[in-house]
Amino acid sequence: MSNKTTKLIVAIDGPSASGKSTVSREVAQVLKIVYVDSGALYRGMTWKAVREGVDVKDPEAVIAMMNDTNWEFFIEDLVLRFTIDGEDPTDHLRSEPVRERVADIAVIPEVRVFMVERLRETAEFGELVMEGRDIGSVVFPDATFKYYLDADPEERARRRHKELVAAEGKGDVKQVLSSLQRRDTIDSTRKTAPLQISLGAKVINTTKMTIEEVVSRIAEEVNAYRARP
Numbered sequence: 001m002s003n004k005t006t007k008l009i010v011a012i013d014g015p016s017a018s019g020k021s022t023v024s025r026e027v028a029q030v031l032k033i034v035y036v037d038s039g040a041l042y043r044g045m046t047w048k049a050v051r052e053g054v055d056v057k058d059p060e061a062v063i064a065m066m067n068d069t070n071w072e073f074f075i076e077d078l079v080l081r082f083t084i085d086g087e088d089p090t091d092h093l094r095s096e097p098v099r100e101r102v103a104d105i106a107v108i109p110e111v112r113v114f115m116v117e118r119l120r121e122t123a124e125f126g127e128l129v130m131e132g133r134d135i136g137s138v139v140f141p142d143a144t145f146k147y148y149l150d151a152d153p154e155e156r157a158r159r160r161h162k163e164l165v166a167a168e169g170k171g172d173v174k175q176v177l178s179s180l181q182r183r184d185t186i187d188s189t190r191k192t193a194p195l196q197i198s199l200g201a202k203v204i205n206t207t208k209m210t211i212e213e214v215v216s217r218i219a220e221e222v223n224a225y226r227a228r229p
């Protein structure tokens with residue numbers, strides 16, 4: 001845990017559907033600090049590639065596109081939001097074409113350097129909870145708190161399937177499991193900043209826990225730290 005004079009940053013990493021997004025969002029609300037979904041930036045870049053017909057497996061084309069993109073960041077209701085070339089991509093970030101391509105965008109080292117810079121700049125907005133894959137290891141290795149949330153693959157597939165059915169009215173649990181496993185493999189075997197448990201991170205296995213239990217545990221730890229003289 002870092003010195004109390006530094007700004008409070010809570011880093012929450014973990015694989016897809018580990019419960020990290022809901023937990024991070026709620027922890028930020030309980031603590032009344034800014035919430036940053038780092039994956040949204042990678043998804044935003046992927047959305048632009050899909051829209052412009054840029055092949056995500058062609059790093060040069062992706063980098064050229066990246067260098068010709070205008071991002072604006074702002075805070076709304078304590079949540080980091082952004083526009084890309086003046087448009088708000090929020091509604092498209094979880095669409096199927098983005099979902100299937102984002103891991104390929106996230107393996108490109110130049111894209112990661114760009115994202116890490118943007119993510120570090122968000123600390124200018126104040127104390128924050130940031131979720132992702134490399135927050136505790138690369139973006140904020142000195143974060144005040146670092147957590148790594150995990151859950152069994154079958155449980156993660158079940159959760160993601162439930163979300164899909166709620167959002168799109170359909171979903172095949174076996175296909176969800178194989179898509180999650182494919183992304184896990186890409187995310188954890190890539191050369192730059194693979195998904196890993198960062199040094200000093202507390203691991204929470206959420207398989208048998210409710211969201212509320214995970215949120216309370218993290219919020220209690222952070223509040224205990226805040227209450228210290």
Ligand code: DC
Nearest residue numbers: 016038039042102103106132133134
């Ligand atoms: O958390 P998510 O499902 O929205 O992440 C989307 C993709 O972006 C996923 O393939 C991992 C990648 N990602 C990453 O490499 N580093 C981050 N800090 C956040 C997301």
